[in-house]
Amino acid sequence: MTTLDAGVRKFASAPLSAKFGLVVILTYITMALLAPHITPFGEAEIVGSQFESWSSTYWLGTDNLGRDMFTRLVFGARNTIGIALLTTVLAFSIGMSGGLVAATFSGWLDQVLSRLVDVLMAIPQLIFALLLVAIFGTSIPTLIIVLALLDSTRVFRITRALAIDAAVSDYVEAARLRGEGSLWIMRSEILPNILPILVAEFGLRFCFVFLLISGLSFLGLGIQPPTADWGSMVRDSATLIAYGDITPLLPAGAIALLSVAVNLVVDWFLHSVSGLKED
Template sequence: MSVVPPNVVRSGIGKFAAAPLSAQFGMVVILIYLLIALLAPYLTPYGEAEIVGTQFEPWSSSFWLGTDNLGRDMLTRIAFGARNTIGIAFVTTFLAFSIGASAGLAAATFSRWTDQILSRLVDVLMSIPQLIFALLLLSIFGTSIPALVSVIAVLDSTRVFRLTRAVAINVAVLDYVEVARLRGERPVWIMTREILPNIAPTLVAEFGLRFSFVFLLISALSFLGIGIQPPTADWGSMVRDTATLISYGDVTPLLPAGAIALLAVAVNLVVDWFLNSASGLRDD
């Protein structure tokens, strides 16, 4: 059984204590969301799709946040929504980065023709608004989770490609990269050993921002009915299912919407702090 070394724990606590309050707040929020996502089956009183009452029951001791349009417990759905929405968004962002960063590094390292072909292909994909393109592709390929992840990852990889190519080109012309080429190092070696380590902080920060955008896009698609499909819990579809309660002054629809907004803000706060730390800037 592996144990985290005490020095690693102390280092992590020290970095947390040294971070500004905004970053600490963001990290605490992200940690709470992750715990809820991981422990959702143990924290909730009912099943994810279990109908336990009548539709739109008010908040009570039995249903702390009421029920939705089908009589499912809202508290349970919100907890499982964290697992589904965050998990799918993370996998989608990871896949988008795998595609976009690899293509961006290749465009900056290989021949000019490689750069031109990849850049023009990305230009074509980026010329169509992302949400409209996603709606079109999902209507063609279906709304299963693999299709949703693949479509959004490919579309979002174009943004990752642009950033990776821009920062990698700046590094690819530096002296130590030219020396590696003169030594006869292969392009893949140059990409992974010379260029990638020097642009990693920028890519890590962009990963956090991309995660927020992907997370919001998935929620928007679910709100429109072509994202994560029922009975799977998702915050976007939960806003749609309970939206009618706003007309009666019930704040229940604002709960999943607030969960979406809070996570997006928390991630951005942590990313801002990471960028400042990586760039050597200090908060006043």
């Protein structure tokens, strides 16, 4: 059986909620990848007057500067999701590596890393993010690094907890008795056994990072103009709500829909790896 056939069978056996989540995620990914080809205008191109109504020319109207809302909504998928994904990958690279090292080697190294993480987690994440972004600037690389470092503390905690539990298992003790080194045990015994939970955690952490970036952009400290971003789009068009225009709800709805879709897929994945049967 090929990988494609296995994937099709897995999708066919998934519950309706997971299928819905997967379809939504694939739709967003397609929008992000094909953004320049499916939009009628450029991302930052001013094409009309401010706040024009929906029409055959401007499918979702224009924003406060006269830019096409549909175009910016599609490009927002590429920017918001792409930056959130890069941030989550970096956070997991840092946090997962630190958690595995701390649990495997323990001793003073575990104490030093754990206390450092405790200090960082003692400060509310949003306040700390606002502070660091205000100090170091709001460029996209700075935003990714700052948020990744802050979110890696959560990844460190869950990785360390899972790895400590795995490190005292019989299969790890057997590997130590065989004379295997700590690095080999960490890579070949501990990591494979905690990976399914970490994969699910990756999806959840992506949602948290995605929402945090959108929140910072809404406050003006996230992704900066003229780059399209759903959080800033809500802020820029929020005044239309007072006139009964639902346009500001579109980027807000895009944020909520993706978050729900990812959580549905994560729930299904956790249920699958747990070995439980569907009711």
